[in-house]
Amino acid sequence: MSHITIYVPNDSAARSVGAEDVADAIVTESAKRNIEIKLIRNGTRGMLWLEPLVEVATPLGRVAYGPVDVSDVTGLFEAGFLTGGSHKLSHGLTDQMEWLKNQDRVTFCRLGITDPLNPDDYAANGGLDGLKKALTLSAHDIIAEVTHSGLRGRGGAASSTGNKWKSVRNEHAEEKFICCNADEGDSGTYADRMVMEDDPFMLLEGMAIAGIAVGATQGYIYLRSEYIQAKEHLEAAISLATERNWIGAHILGSTHSFFVEVRVGAGSYVCGEQTAMLESLEGKRGIVRAQPPALTQVGLWGKPTVVNNVLTLATVPVILAKGAAFYKAYGVGHSHGTQSFQLAGNIRQGGLVEKAFGISLNDLIHQFGGGTATGRPVRAVQVGGPLGAYLPVKHLDVSGDYESIDAINGIMGHGGIVVFDDTVDMVKQAQFAMEFCVEESCGKCTPCRIGSVRGMEILDDLLAGDDVEANLILLQDVCDVMVDGSLCGMGRSTPLPVQSAMDHFREDFNRPAAKRRVA
Amino acid sequence: MPKSWEALRASTIIDQFKDVRGGLLPALHALQEEFGFVDDSAIPVLATAFNQTSADVFGVITYYHDFKRTRPGRYTIKVCRGEACQAMGAEELIADIKRRLKVEVGAKTADGEFSLDQVFCLGNCALSPAVMVDHTLYGRVSADRMDKICKGLRA
Numbered sequence: 001m002s003h004i005t006i007y008v009p010n011d012s013a014a015r016s017v018g019a020e021d022v023a024d025a026i027v028t029e030s031a032k033r034n035i036e037i038k039l040i041r042n043g044t045r046g047m048l049w050l051e052p053l054v055e056v057a058t059p060l061g062r063v064a065y066g067p068v069d070v071s072d073v074t075g076l077f078e079a080g081f082l083t084g085g086s087h088k089l090s091h092g093l094t095d096q097m098e099w100l101k102n103q104d105r106v107t108f109c110r111l112g113i114t115d116p117l118n119p120d121d122y123a124a125n126g127g128l129d130g131l132k133k134a135l136t137l138s139a140h141d142i143i144a145e146v147t148h149s150g151l152r153g154r155g156g157a158a159s160s161t162g163n164k165w166k167s168v169r170n171e172h173a174e175e176k177f178i179c180c181n182a183d184e185g186d187s188g189t190y191a192d193r194m195v196m197e198d199d200p201f202m203l204l205e206g207m208a209i210a211g212i213a214v215g216a217t218q219g220y221i222y223l224r225s226e227y228i229q230a231k232e233h234l235e236a237a238i239s240l241a242t243e244r245n246w247i248g249a250h251i252l253g254s255t256h257s258f259f260v261e262v263r264v265g266a267g268s269y270v271c272g273e274q275t276a277m278l279e280s281l282e283g284k285r286g287i288v289r290a291q292p293p294a295l296t297q298v299g300l301w302g303k304p305t306v307v308n309n310v311l312t313l314a315t316v317p318v319i320l321a322k323g324a325a326f327y328k329a330y331g332v333g334h335s336h337g338t339q340s341f342q343l344a345g346n347i348r349q350g351g352l353v354e355k356a357f358g359i360s361l362n363d364l365i366h367q368f369g370g371g372t373a374t375g376r377p378v379r380a381v382q383v384g385g386p387l388g389a390y391l392p393v394k395h396l397d398v399s400g401d402y403e404s405i406d407a408i409n410g411i412m413g414h415g416g417i418v419v420f421d422d423t424v425d426m427v428k429q430a431q432f433a434m435e436f437c438v439e440e441s442c443g444k445c446t447p448c449r450i451g452s453v454r455g456m457e458i459l460d461d462l463l464a465g466d467d468v469e470a471n472l473i474l475l476q477d478v479c480d481v482m483v484d485g486s487l488c489g490m491g492r493s494t495p496l497p498v499q500s501a502m503d504h505f506r507e508d509f510n511r512p513a514a515k516r517r518v519a
Numbered sequence: 520m521p522k523s524w525e526a527l528r529a530s531t532i533i534d535q536f537k538d539v540r541g542g543l544l545p546a547l548h549a550l551q552e553e554f555g556f557v558d559d560s561a562i563p564v565l566a567t568a569f570n571q572t573s574a575d576v577f578g579v580i581t582y583y584h585d586f587k588r589t590r591p592g593r594y595t596i597k598v599c600r601g602e603a604c605q606a607m608g609a610e611e612l613i614a615d616i617k618r619r620l621k622v623e624v625g626a627k628t629a630d631g632e633f634s635l636d637q638v639f640c641l642g643n644c645a646l647s648p649a650v651m652v653d654h655t656l657y658g659r660v661s662a663d664r665m666d667k668i669c670k671g672l673r674a
Contacts, residue, residue: 012642012643013642013646016658017658017659048645185639185640187602187644188644189644190643226597226640228654228656264545265544266547266548266583266585267584267585268582268584269639280544281541282540282541283541283542283543283569283579284543285578285582287582342644342645343645344603344644344647345602345604347645350646351645373607382602386639416603419606420606432602
């Protein structure tokens with residue numbers, strides 16, 4: 001028998017719970033036993049609670065074992081895991097696992113299957129089909145395809161991607177830019193990170209297609225500084241893709257050229273707001289710009305610019321490859337395609353669930369997530385990041401699509417779902433929302449800059465149980481001013497978690513101060 | 520470990536970025552990577568390189584959480600206080616770290632070994648609470664695991 005192929009993810013989440021040590025232990029153990037193995041560092045499958053998830057290739061398919069600790073490695077060899085032998089950590093064939101089988105992996109079709117930095121692997125698994133197709137189409141037809149797919153901005157704003165591209169296409173300028181917003185700062189979200197670490201070529205492919213469509217030759221990926229491994233993988237992918245002529249001058253021998261550069265942010269949340277992001281890319285303070293003019297007209301260095309989220313651009317190749325109708329067939333109402341839901345916080349089976357829009361939050365949290373990690377009842381669920389509403393259990397039967405979540409005064413945002421159990425103190429969460437805004441406000445507009453500080457102070461009083469009725473009225477007032485008077489989503493949406501706490505968890509505000517837990 | 524500040528080396532680094540469009544942030548990152556902080560003496564040099572006023576450069580350095588104006592500890596611990604980590608006890612974890620290392624958030628320990636910072640998401644939200652020490656990410660960090668990590672670094 002020739003060598004046996006073993007997969008250990010090289011994803012930062014998997015590494016954060018010991019994947020490196022497990023990979024080393026497997027190499028050492030197989031050498032000790034004189035067994036020749038081929039170790040592939042794949043991406044994560046997205047089943048993060050099972051990380052480090054080790055897979056072994058067998059004639060029937062890949063067999064999964066996890067979560068593997070270094071101390072399990074000898075036992076795995078003894079149990080014959082190299083031939084798919086049974087072990088208490090075995091989950092059988094990976095592809096047959098319910099958690100994966102019940103998903104719609106469209107954008108993430110290669111997640112965990114391939115070696116993220118192996119271009120041959122990428123091309124052999126559907127990669128590049130979209131770019132090749134795009135090169136046979138006119139710019140008009142590429143944009144029509146994206147528009148007809150119904151793809152909406154996955155960063156949270158959810159506007160039509162095709163329409164944005166069309167606006168930039170119609171501008172006449174010497175230079176245009178594609179800026180990928182990879183400043184994934186929302187707590188509870190990590191899908192962008194997975195794209196960049198675990199399948200980076202598809203982001204480059206999507207950006208190249210966008211460049212061809214709108215007539216831009218330069219792209220920037222504005223990456224948050226916390227994503228160290230994503231930076232390494234992106235830079236490696238850019239150099240590999242350039243070697244293969246997937247990006248760079250005369251892409252795949254065509255007349256189109258497109259260059260990509262990674263720029264790293266510096267720990268400012270508001271730089272995820274698109275105008276602040278462009279300021280930061282220009283080397284300035286990340287202060288929000290007033291609009292109009294729209295960025296499609298006056299964007300980076302004053303030039304027409306497409307700003308798209310990582311997931312949006314990463315979804316473009318599959319739309320081109322398989323057609324608008326294929327993508328549009330997923331989803332409900334005006335929410336077409338799939339959403340990459342990210343299960344986070346107090347959840348037993350956290351990870352990435354890519355599913356057609358329309359699955360209920362309850363199904364996501366209970367069927368996929370398996371309820372809370374602590375085993376206590378779910379009490380509050382924050383959807384859409386730190387600027388998203390806290391939803392009570394009674395609302396969790398809501399359909400996971402843009403319109404349905406809007407209808408209960410929530411936001412879909414970037415698809416993060418953060419679960420809290422019944423020990424959560426919603427007054428503290430409300431105060432944290434204001435504190436976060438104090439820390440992260442760019443300071444340009446007064447309602448956001450001052451309102452957040454006042455909000456925090458009022459919540460101090462509420463935590464102390466002082467004059468609850470009057471302070472709630474005051475807090476509502478501050479929220480209203482922030483919503484109506486702020487320039488960008490930071491100030492306008494910070495009140496959302498605060499108000500949802502007041503609306504749905506009012507009993508917490510009446511709890512005597514003495515009964516609060518202190519950290 | 521970051522080296523001590525050298526004006527000449529700093530100027531050489533800045534020079535590499537002066538023709539880069541929007542090069543101020545990349546230059547600041549490069550300085551910080553080399554020295555662990557950006558000394559105020561670099562401000563006029565940066566201003567000249569990027570054709571800005573010293574006030575502009577000062578404004579950029581102080582705007583971003585990442586850029587430090589003083590020498591940090593030998594290791595920088597970033598504890599995530601995002602909601603997902605809070606749901607799994609991040610507030611208790613940070614309180615425990617403060618107690619054990621006798622350090623406040625935004626400060627460094629008396630022996631200069633550790634700086635403690637708070638961050639609001641490390642992108643490891645399914646394996647909360649998360650901590651990053653320099654460039655290494657840790658998931659499901661209990662108070663005891665954190666203590667072991669710190670002791671391992673000190674040893």
